[in-house]
Amino acid sequence: MSFALSEVALERQAAVRRFVDTELIPFEVEAELNDGEIPAEALKRHKAMAQELGLPRFDVPAEHGGLALPILDQVAAIEPVGRVTNGLGWCYPEAQGWMFEACSPAQIEALIKPMMRGECYFAYAITEEGAGSDVDDIVATARRDGDHYVLDGEKWHVTSANLADVLLVQAKFAGGPADGAHGLFFVDARAPGITTVRTPAYTHTYRHHHPILRFEGVRVPVANLIGGREGAGMAFTYAWFRRERLMIAARCCGAMERLIEEATAFAKGRIIGGVPIAERQLVQAMLADSVVDLHTSRMVTWEAAAAHDRGLDLKSLHARCSIAKLVASEAAGRVADRAVQIFAGRGYMRENVAERFLRELRVDRIWEGTSEIQRLIIAGGLLKRGLAGTIGAGG
Incomplete structure (x- = not known):
């Protein structure tokens, strides 16, 4: 299956990555050593830049001033946000599409639109x-x-x-x-x-x-x-879960990409016995396994996003999002662990990106549904709708 992104989507993804790499990442260590806080003027600038990039409006219908991006485009653009540690990527609120279906016109005007503008969290x-x-x-x-x-x-x-x-x-x-x-x-x-x-x-x-x-x-x-009536709450919670699980998977891919880049650069420059450790086969194996984890996770995540855009039924989408979160969050943990091993003693220092990701990525196997819950959802889909109804027909 092909996941071709338009030129506009690729440009948007590149713009988000530039924002993350040049504006957010430089503050990671300062945030780590100061209870997550960075200078107020930097935070204000980050919030403004996130607004300029349209991050809070990706999933908002056009009639409400949003970008109404395809889910695949959203996943591709959100992935780079996962490259930064210390919650610095959480510099913007996100209005989600389901809110415009669930909320009354008064709620949209009083709460959702201010959130789109960064005025309400x-x-x-x-x-x-x-x-x-x-x-x-x-x-x-x-x-x-x-x-x-x-x-x-x-x-x-x-x-x-x-x-x-x-x-x-x-x-x-x-x-x-x-x-x-x-x-x-x-x-x-x-x-x-x-x-x-x-x-x-x-x-x-x-x-x-x-x-x-x-x-x-x-x-x-x-x-x-x-939702306008009593008893409708769970439907909206499920919509929230589907999106959050998919975006967790996307951010995990961004984290894996950053870890592989950092570990590879270090391995090329770390000389032991006159030879870069990147030339040692056991280090190469860790890097190769990490590349496979990233590529597999990205393909599964992008396929789940494309399934949303194809209009797959909600129950099947629920399983696809569970698969994406399960695969990507488990893989990200493995990649972070390998990166720490490659950095060795340096990888145990809080100033090192691998150390921070080793701690931060662990929660992705817990929140918005544990890995065990994702497995139960996937198995439930298999038993109720068969293999084709869970992951699509082969061939």
């Missing part, structure tokens, strides 16, 4: 202490009270909550005709009743924190329900 509050990859295990509740819902519960790993203006909170309806069904709500991040239980330290060094938030009697206007 979201954080997803879905995971709970006893509910991770299986979202149906959540116990947070939403009870109707007149023209409001009252939210109660506790959410874990609320990524970027410390920087967010709005939380997307998932809860189950308590009472009413949709009792037990899922709902998604826009919630003001500063609403009364929201408290930070604690902010755990994580393996990576990001300015984006992942606190545990408690919701106690948080009143949310009925107008803030996403």
Whole structure:
């Protein structure tokens, strides 16, 4: 199968890579040694440049001022963002296509369009202490009270909550005709009743924190329900999962590319016994295996993106995105480990890109659905729709 990108798509991909390589990567070590923080003027410039590149508008319909790019073009352009460590690529909010289907005109004007302009930042509050990859295990509740819902519960790993203006909170309806069904709500991040239980330290060094938030009697206007009806929440969560899994795979490809480049350059210049280690066959084997991991992951990810553009049915797309995330996230971990080995002692220094990626890429096998959950989704697709219905017909 061919994945031909247009000249415009290739130019966009190259522009994003230039932005990452010349603007973001130079701040990695400073961010690593300063709790993820970089100078305010640099962050402001990065946000402005991301806007100029259109990154927040890639998936937005044209009628709402977006670029409405094919998913394949989006994946190709997002891949270079994975080249940078320390969350520096998270310098822009992203409006996603499903939001314009799920949200009311008022919600789009008040929340989604400001996010497109970089004026509003979201954080997803879905995971709970006893509910991770299986979202149906959540116990947070939403009870109707007149023209409001009252939210109660506790959410874990609320990524970027410390920087967010709005939380997307998932809860189950308590009472009413949709009792037990899922709902998604826009919630003001500063609403009364929201408290930070604690902010755990994580393996990576990001300015984006992942606190545990408690919701106690948080009143949310009925107008803030996403989807316009009770019980529609899971459909939008699945749409979010599909996109996030695909983009995680794309960023993993970008990370692998950077690691291979850096490890190869080092191996060419590192002399032992009068010979560059790049000439040693065991080092060559590690580099070769890493190239195979990258190429395989990229092809699987790009195929899943192309399947979106072909209009494949949602259940099959769900499996394709799971395959892409599983393949790319597992491969990226292997590539990072090999890169550390090639750098040897240097690869264990925090100033080294391989050390940082070894820590940062590990979470890609966990968030937005663990590798084990992806395997269950893929196997479920196989058992229900057969091999052709899961990965397409051969031949």
